[in-house]
Amino acid sequence: MAEPNDDLLADDAKALMRNASLKLAVIARQLRAHFDQSVVRLGVTRSQWTVIAVVARHPGATQRTIANMLEIAEASAGRLIDRLCAEGLLERRTKDDDRRAHAVFLTEAGQAITAQLAGIARANEEVAFAGFDHDDLHRINALLDMISENIAKT
Numbered sequence: 001m002a003e004p005n006d007d008l009l010a011d012d013a014k015a016l017m018r019n020a021s022l023k024l025a026v027i028a029r030q031l032r033a034h035f036d037q038s039v040v041r042l043g044v045t046r047s048q049w050t051v052i053a054v055v056a057r058h059p060g061a062t063q064r065t066i067a068n069m070l071e072i073a074e075a076s077a078g079r080l081i082d083r084l085c086a087e088g089l090l091e092r093r094t095k096d097d098d099r100r101a102h103a104v105f106l107t108e109a110g111q112a113i114t115a116q117l118a119g120i121a122r123a124n125e126e127v128a129f130a131g132f133d134h135d136d137l138h139r140i141n142a143l144l145d146m147i148s149e150n151i152a153k154t
Contacts, residue, residue, distance in 0.1 A: 024147075031128060038120045042113060048089075049117055051080045052106070055090060056114045060103040062095070089113060 036046050044052070054069050055061060061069070067077035081104055084090040089110035092102040106114060129137065 031124070034127070035121065035124050038124060039117060042116060042120075044113065044117075047080055048084060051077070051084060052089060052110060052114060052117065055104050055106055055110070059105050060093075060095075062101050062103060064101075066104065084110070 032046065039049060042049075050070055051066060054066050058065065058069070063077050063081055064074055066081070067074040070077065081090060081092070085092060087109075088107055091105050091107050093105060095101045095103050132140070
């Protein structure tokens with residue numbers, strides 16, 4: 001038979017988990033909003049800078065690959081890529097191994113804006129993690145990895 005204190009501890013753990021879940025959701029929204037405010041002067045939307053970031057990390061990715069990485073429809077990715085190509089930030093090149101597919105690359109202007117986005121990201125990270133020491137950063141990364149792994153198991 002469970003002790004009355006065991007029930008209180010279980011209820012407390014449930015409340016702590018709910019509180020942590022809500023905080024993670026709020027913090028994720030705050031991080032996105034803060035970054036969006038920081039990049040508004042560059043004239044790119046969140047959707048656009050996410051495509052730019054994917055192409056910067058994966059030069060030559062196809063529209064399908066970009067869509068999969070961003071978890072968006074391929075048609076949506078295509079429209080974003082079209083717009084960024086029109087703005088001179090991305091370019092499509094025919095793939096050597098599949099003439100039907102196009103590889104997407106950053107242009108020089110795209111590389112320049114990527115450097116600016118990276119600087120803004122670093123500045124935002126410094127704000128978000130002010131007061132954290134090296135051990136704090138290791139611990140929070142380990143805890144977030146545990147959460148991610150737990151979710152991936154389901």
